[in-house]
Amino acid sequence: MADHYADGTCRWWHLSRPSPELIAALGDGWLPRGGRALDIGCGLGAEAGYLASAGWQVTGIDLSGVAVARAAAEHENVAFLRADVRQLPFRSHCFDAALDRGCFHYLPAGDRQRYAGELRRVLRPGGKLLLRASLRAAGVRNDIDEEVIGHTFAAWRIENMRRAAVPTDTRTLDVIIARLSARGREGATV
Numbered sequence: 605m606a607d608h609y610a611d612g613t614c615r616w617w618h619l620s621r622p623s624p625e626l627i628a629a630l631g632d633g634w635l636p637r638g639g640r641a642l643d644i645g646c647g648l649g650a651e652a653g654y655l656a657s658a659g660w661q662v663t664g665i666d667l668s669g670v671a672v673a674r675a676a677a678e679h680e681n682v683a684f685l686r687a688d689v690r691q692l693p694f695r696s697h698c699f700d701a702a703l704d705r706g707c708f709h710y711l712p713a714g715d716r717q718r719y720a721g722e723l724r725r726v727l728r729p730g731g732k733l734l735l736r737a738s739l740r741a742a743g744v745r746n747d748i749d750e751e752v753i754g755h756t757f758a759a760w761r762i763e764n765m766r767r768a769a770v771p772t773d774t775r776t777l778d779v780i781i782a783r784l785s786a787r788g789r790e791g792a793t794v
């Protein structure tokens with residue numbers, strides 16, 4: 605499989621500063637002032653590094669070995685490892701929050717429930733997921749919409765969901781931004 609960090613495709617989505625929606629989530633208190641966070645599909649680690657500098661203990665995972673190596677070289681305050689979100693190498697309920705800026709929509713539709721299940725497993729009950737799912741992959745409209753997100757995260761609490769145009773270093777992307785929280789197995793969010 606092509607590594608988009610080896611062939612330069614990552615210029616389409618890479619943002620070398622923290623995203624406005626992450627800054628907003630910290631600024632309005634939806635994300636608390638610290639805790640343990642997982643950045644899923646972390647790429648070059650810009651968001652993970654920012655969250656770490658804001659006081660969080662952050663782990664970034666990505667399938668791309670090139671991305672993980674570059675992220676680790678740039679952000680010493682974050683633990684990076686090559687891992688697949690569909691099979692996370694972490695114990696249950698060990699994270700307070702997770703970020704996904706652009707990974708979810710890459711998964712085949714048949715893997716979405718597994719994604720949601722793995723994240724719910726590693727987040728503590730009430731843990732937060734800031735999801736940014738792009739409406740296009742390689743410029744082509746995909747099937748991501750509010751219904752897909754609602755169905756995938758039916759066992760979660762969707763606190764807010766909206767469409768937005770978000771910046772990268774080279775262009776603007778149309779995405780759905782969702783703030784979710786993990787329910788425990790009994791349905792409680794805290």
Ligand SMILES: C[S@@+](CC[C@H](N)C(=O)[O-])C[C@H]1O[C@@H](n2cnc3c(N)ncnc32)[C@H](O)[C@@H]1O
Pocket residue numbers: 617618619644645646647648665666667668671687688689690704705706707710711
């Ligand atoms: C659109 S990029 C976004 C990268 C980064 N979050 C950013 O904002 O620049 C999606 C990332 O998800 C990673 N990815 C795709 N499938 C994955 C999987 N199953 N497990 C972990 N990472 C994955 C890709 O390697 C890529 O780095």
